[in-house]
Amino acid sequence: MAPYQNDTLPIRVRVQDLLARMTTQEKISQVNQHLYGWQSYTRHGSEFTLTDQFKAHVAWGGGLGALYGLFRADPWSGRTLENGIPAAQSATVSNMVQQYVITHSRLGIPALIVEEAPHGHQALGAVSYPTNLGKSNSFDPALIAQCAQLQAAELAAKGVHLALVSTLDLLKDPRWGRSEETFGESPTLTAAYTQAVIRGFQGDLISDDCFLDHPADANRHIGVVIKHLIGQGDALGGHNAGTVPLGEREVREVYGPLVASIRHAVGVMAAYNDIDGVPCHANRQLLTRWLRTANHFQGLVMADGTALDRLTDLTGSVAAAAQQALTAGVDLSLWDDVYTHIDQALAADPTLMTALDTAVARVLAVKFLLGLFDQPLVSPSEAAKLPKIITASHQANAKLAVESMTLVKNNGVLPLARNQKVAVIGPHTASIYDWLGDYTAPQAPDQFTSLTDAVRPYASQVCTALGSQLRVGVPDQDYRWLDEAEDCASESDAVILTLGGSSARAFDMHFLTNGALAAPQGNTDTGENVDLADLSLSADQLSLLRVIKNTGKPLIVVMVQGRPYDIRPVLAIADAVLLAWYPGQAGPQAVADILFGQTTPTGRLAISYPRSSGQLPVYYYQRHAAKNADYLDESGAPLLPFGAGLDYTTWIVHSLSLTHDLIEQRTAITVTAANTGQYDSSLPLLLFGRFRGTTVLPREKQLLATRRVTIPAGQKQTVTFTVPDTALTYYDAHMRSVLPDQVTFSVGDQTQTIITRYFHVKEN
Template identity: 45%
Template sequence: MSAADARRYRDPTAPVDTRVRDLLSRMTLREKVGQLNQRMYGWDAYRRTPDGGFELTDALYAETDRFEGLGALYGLQRADAWSGVDHTNGPGAEDGAALAELVQRHVVERSRLGIPALFVEEVPHGHMALDGTVLPVNLAVGATWDPGLYERAAAHAAAELRSRGGHVALVSALDIARDPRWGRTEECFGEDPYLAARFTEAVVRGMQGPPAEYFAADKAPVVLKHFAGQGATVGGRNSAESELGPRELHEIHLPAARAGVRAGAAAVMAAYNEVDGMPCSGNRELLTELLRERWGFEGLVMADGLAVDRLARITGDKMSAGALALGAGVDLSLWDEGFTHLEEAVERGLVSEEALDTAVARVLRLKFRLGLFDQRDGTVPFPAQGRELSTAVARGAVTLLRNDGGILPLTASVSRVAVLGPQSATAAHQSGDYTAPQRPGTGASLLDGLRRLAPPGLDIRHAPGCALTGDDLSGIPEAVAAAAASDLAVLVLGGSSARTPGTQFDANGAARTVVSEMTCGEGVDLAGLRLGTAQNALLEAVVATGTPTAVVLVQGRPHVVPAAGAAALLTAWYPGPWGGDALAEVLLGLAEPVGRLPVSVPRSAAQLPVYYNHKDTEYGGYADEDAEPLYPFGHGLSYTSFAYGPPRLSGHTVEADITNTGERQGRSVAQLYLRRLRTPVWPRTLELCGFRAVDLAPGETRTVAFPLGAELPGRGTVVEFRVAQSARAALAAVPTQSFTAPDETPL
């Protein structure tokens, strides 16, 4: 055994912390700084060779020479319009692992101490790579109200990532949707902190598995983003200022992060926004005093792309910006220049070497936990059944908002169906932002699903009617004719987050200009929430035929549609490539609509905000419009009906009887809301604090129980609980008897 092999950090039997200390003691200041830099776009590290293989670029050589190694590499497998990577030049499922091995071997060889790199990948709704399974967006996930289903989907995404040699997953989870004009609303689980917390726990459990010293070969450490308060952006404008007081921050925007930390999340990403005037990446009160000292978080903090350099507006130059971020608690930069100057910053006394060592130790610890030093990062087989999981989530997200006259599901009396609208025959706009190019033939539109699943003899006619954007009305007459000749019109409208190769991008990947049919996504914010001119004209024309019309919305935010007109209204959010199959199953009655709204749907953008958990004040209306949302948080109809009995409070458990009063099997999502009657501070109208899905046969009654734990209010607070099918129904529901929290109840 050589002297190098005898070093403790190379001993796989030694405790992780021992190995970290030993390696850190051997590193130069320059090598330490290199471990905290994540400078490259991963797609610039390689290129295809004429024989179909890969070769490394001069850019990668220069980057590894700069710090005698590489701390982390972002987006080696990323494919999209921004990176320019597609199936002609990028790694697929069959050769992604070989590319990762080629790059890693180079990194280790360039490092004096043989330190491998972390490969960091985007996993917003599945691994953002060629051949990766695309899942429905987070807003659709939130609509399922089923964290267990999402946990299974997240586990699959982690296995795909690791099968291709990736290590770390960047996962949107912490943003709360408070203004649907924001283009990144699709990345939120919803408007409620409790709901978001449960899904954040699910993604951590699914991707990372149970806490352990080492990650399993098919599990990936999660970077939860964005910490914190990014969903409070003023005016729904991306990266705008946020106006957050401490109570609003802690009650609405931090519970999901707190839940993720408790579940064992390996890392969080500091957000772009500021909190009380200090950007998150330079906010020591947030990243150190709260996250580490009060919450006990021991993981890694990564800055969002180029966020450290933005701090130069405060410090005066990028070197001091890097020092500010490191001192605040950022461990790993993303594309910034500021962290490249940390060696000089230490020498000038702008930041201590002790602070630098602390950050480096966190990066190294994650590498040891992944087994990168022990060749434990051997890839796992690419997992199967991705399509089935994606479709299952899409199915669970379909939400029936209106069903006048019970026109859905389709009955035997319907023999002719007109499938209309710009979203009716394409799967290209069913996936959200951060989606890799799909191979031709991937996915199923609603038209595809209906044609495949419809009973024999059902005549299905199709006309798109118009495009997603623009005011071209020339296709409407054909759609009107098809609707008039049918027993039912299914009109599929909505938006798109699809980025085309013509999109112009900012340096951090956000869309700079809106092109083609893009109406949502990062950098694509709206002042209003109505559908485009042509889509509204198509809706009015089809409804005017008198043919019963079911409108299906495929969207990344709650768009506003006229309350009158269509007999039925469903939303699928962005259901992923196979969402058309899920929608067809629901329309045909092969599956029940089980989705529930994770956000309130406004009547117009003029009445924003409309989230349900506003402060319990004299919430007056407007002289010219109702102030209440068109559809409330938690709302969703079934093909059957349910009756809720009065809730009962027994000790620390709330119970309620639920009966299926209809003629079909169905699922109801019982929602437990807390209403504070007397508190030390002004309360919110309602607060979700539990939910349970219950499947019932016709006439069946079951008791749903909600054990109360952390949901109990602070000591001395007087509250009541309500069990209902939506936030609006909860306000009218019979409450439990009032409950006074005992003195020993934790705050």
Template identity: 40%
Template sequence: MTIKALLSNMTLKEKVGQLNQRLYGWHVYQKKNGEISLTDAFKEEVARWGSIGLIYGVFRADPWSGKNQTTGLTKEEALTVSRMIQNYIKEHTRLGIPVFLSEECPHGHQGLDSTTTPANISSGASWNPELYQQVQELVAREIREKGAHLGLISTLDIARDPRWGRTEECFSEDPYLAAQFTLAALAGLQGGDTRAVDSNHVLAVLKHFAAQGSGMGGHNSGPVNIGERELREIHLPPMRAAVAAGAELCMAAYNDIDGIPCHGNARLLSSILREEFGFKGAVMADGCALDRLVELSGSPAATAAWALESGVDISLWDNVFPYLEEAVLQGLLSEETLDRAVLRVLRLKEKMGLFEDAAPAVEPVSDMQKRTLVTKLAEESVVLIKNKHRQLPLADTAVESIAVIGPNSHLIYNQLGDYTPFKHVGRCVTVLQGLQARLAGTPVQIYHAPGTAVTTHLENGLEEALAAASKAEHLILVLGGSSARDFDTDFDANGAAISGSSEMTSGENIDLADIRLPNVQVELVKKLAQLGKKMTGILIQGRPHSLCEIEPYLDSLLIAGYPGEFGGDAIASIVFGDANPSGKLAMSIPRSSGQLPVYYNYRDIAFKKDYFDLAGEAAYPFGFGLSYTDFEMTNVSVKDPLPTRAQLQAGQKIVIQGEIANIGGRKGAEVIQLYVKSNQRNVITRVKELKGFVKVPLNAGETTCFKLTLGASELREYDANMTETIMSEFTAIVETTNNRCELPLVIDGENSR
């Protein structure tokens, strides 16, 4: 039976069931004394609709779900439960339509026996989307081998204000860099076949559409007061690129845009996404988001009609889409509109092969392969921003002892980020453990004391830290923040933290007014500095913190973000020179909260950039990152002849080429960054905009050629009337951390120069 024939055979109630994702998936089963059974709540939901479209988070295991290693599902049990669910639906519904199981995977699947990878704030700093894609292929395999089908992943949010607690879920403050990682996530999760999704991959649900990263004052779900130009230039590019590459699912954002909530924004979800970008897939609501619209529309039925007509196809936990049947019967919504949404869901189930086998067996990936790839990504994500007198890397033959100090030195959940499942801690590696493993078999002595918690004093903590430091030659301070949820965290109905534990400084709903490091950590650094020893700072954090209070006391400084469960190994490799830091900042680091916003790609209007009491520029800018070696860029030029505007529109590209040399004594990798500065006459354009990059590994003394291209999509801009056009006159800017070359270019209809 074709899906259209199936649709024609469905009742109105069965159709509504396909668009509802009401259940909290961990309520679907119960596990007692080793026995697993399906719950009455699940069975009642099946009976109510005679059809269920999706179930969220069956395998989720974290403090919100209350599922842990005892009450949650191992990967083997997960596959069993997946098949139990599908079999029950097949046997107890008239049509037996299989159900989608959707799971969170912001940095690895949020279920037991899953690999927690570096968070997006780290991965973006790697500037290596190809490596990130390989990691996402592993994530897809882990989700699929448990019997799930959809992977919810944050890729669309652009980090425009580091006060926002969900900054850790963003790749960058820049739309082009975020778009490249969005494409990598999509390809890694879904695979390369746009016609079907095989049993090793899942459908990616890209979050959140759109502009959630520009909430007022950094508030989660806050009002977004931006215009059409800012929306199109900054917030839409990742989704536009993803649609062209075969994206099938996205999640709407909680926020409004200039007063119109995204979940009720027909222009955003239909006119732009579907008609302009050509999106053929389905839009999922964010958790309980539709309930928030009831206050505006006046009733659940009216809200259901509003959301569906605007472009939302699938609900999440809300008590709104259950009223779709009533909306149709009351004449608020046509059944034809409802049918279009149902057909989208059925088509995706067909594309996933659910009608043939909803829970196929999957060949697992070896633990060693997972560890190697995830550790490599963590290594490439570390950014060296200070290295006074080339103090790093340390040599295990030259340093006699180290002291590892700081609140994030030996707490594994602090280096994993929000949306993290319960872990088998013995399989994870803290910074302390990574250093211990790296130095095993060497004469280097290691001393350890946390000194403080993230935000509070520890009893005798400072004294113990000073005692450990006094014995050591070199101090390694592991500082920063934490998004670790615990059972002291209060949760909203959508899983966001209403109030975190006192040690939770990042994560959903954990927004900060002040992005300085907590006072206890600053105090710790200053006290240790009085010992007069060499000090390396390592920042494990979910947002860029202001570092001005501690930077003068540190000889070297590494930014690690949330490096994942093998982050300790990666950081140890960087500190002792087994790996050379090659990360570049994907988010600018401010001097102070009072500077915000401090993103690099602001509009180039004449204004006084410095404050009366503080410099205006970032402390460390976007794209910055040091290495243990030195690079030199030479012979940068544009390949002749330049294509004309018509040739660019037909697919030709401008080619910019040059040479990059490793003139230092160590193997390393440099990121060559290509920006453009438009010289459009009637619009104030941005200072510069990233439009290309390439990461080039080089042995010591090696020179190689590089090539970067600019096509019509990279040169897209909007004129004074918001008509899309191609830049006519612009400057191409090729940069590394220590090199810069500007190339003025003109593109016309007949000739270019």
């Protein structure tokens, strides 16, 4: 037995032994994730065979570093319910792939199976959760961690090792098509959710103690690759992969908490964009000095899809691009050609072997950590757990879908009375995919309940109509759509109208080599590479809204969306407005349950909701300056502030008090929340701090902590937030981390100010 095969030895020793045995080509293979995973197999009925293309790629490298998208099913991959991998056969196919790789590797090195899981596994039969922008409205990291844990169990039963999950991007400009993938605008909240996702997927797999110094755990594990590092949501103009001109202070203060939050992740994916002119994939300051040295990150850095090929525009050659990326700290490619030509870079600069060895060592270390060498295949007993895992996932998903929705208007029409005639109208009533967001697999009919069917048990009679399309306009031959919708509404006692957008992808669409939509197509107006200049709803949707309002029936509008649209016309005439975002498979049922009072709406906005694209940005932590915040033709304030949201009950927050502990260097902020209404419910409490007495322009306010409390009707609860002094620092004119002269704490309309001159915080 070679040392690398001895599971009692520390991972570091096993890596060093294996690395010393490898040829240069075997090393190059380990840092490559070149092949699209769905190209690895063909399906004939219920039988699967490995393709010649897959076998040739394994032969090229004498093994395989990682394989992305083996189970991916969507219009880009071309995998459907008919030719993709059913959930029940996932373990069989992954074992087939793994067995081939191991037996055709001279040293028996297994491959990492890597899959997209931004809001559930992008595969057949998987559970589709709300997209992040909806999840963030829950202010419930514990539930998000629980859902991540269930996703990890699902992936493990299928033979997956790494889950790619978007958490790091901030929603600074909602014109950006990938807004739905963000947890909103707050660095503090996003960091908390990121830690919850890592904890859910990985447990305590990685801690501050270096995992290389210990033997690998005997069990198989799932690792999460957090994306994207960093700044995509700051791109100028809301352009996908656009340039990001952030200065050092902004990067440290806004993105510092996010980089710190991924310390224990198995992996992180670099972002397409630059930071102040330097592409993230070529940014050693970001990927090595800040991520690894300053924040003690121990995992691997993965490239985004074909991002390394984009470096050739900067470098002029694939060899120079490979050199830049390896030197910066990119350990694993994704679909690009650049890392397949590392041999050219080595020929030009043999000293690059040190950087290659470092990258290979990180990939191998992750494979040992996740148990691939010791348990490379999925056991029958583990695969058999999948049906129970899916059932449990649906239950958690239903709860998360409810918590992700935010009620922003209610003139008393909600909750709706039951056993009345209800009209369900709108462009989202016909397609399940308009509810699910980007990165979604084909859905079997039994995976989804339509809004019409979800409403039926609550109503005596239901009629339904489309009324309009989302973007392309109603064809001339379908001019009766509006008439049909008007008739349906007129015959009903109340109307539920869906408006908004869609990230749906169709099989006749065209895609780029990284899977992004090639150009605007059909009704799709959200998702990767689908940016908007104008946040207004389409003219057809607004016409439908006015026609339904003119019937005089109570009108409830449900916004199904992946970014905030201009909803001023909606708020002006609807009786109630529920922001459902893209709520996933459980979304329509969650909408019905909320509207009919089966449950209460508890979501709160994780963004500052804009009035229009013309007033952007409106995020809450902009710097405080002596400026005219308003425009001649528009208010500068958001339409709805961060944290806004209504409930069926009423709340009073009172009795805020502060105590500071000089010895422990922390402040305790205590506040009482009282449920003064008639419904049991939950309330997210948000603690803000406003810094004053600084040497640079301070931010208007900063979110310091959140707490979700569940309180029965007529009762109250006292909550204490504990804030360390280090959380109250800012970067001064000399780029030192120091305290302001004073901090004003607030929860709701309750405020208290504390003077910080007696605090003791070590300067950085």
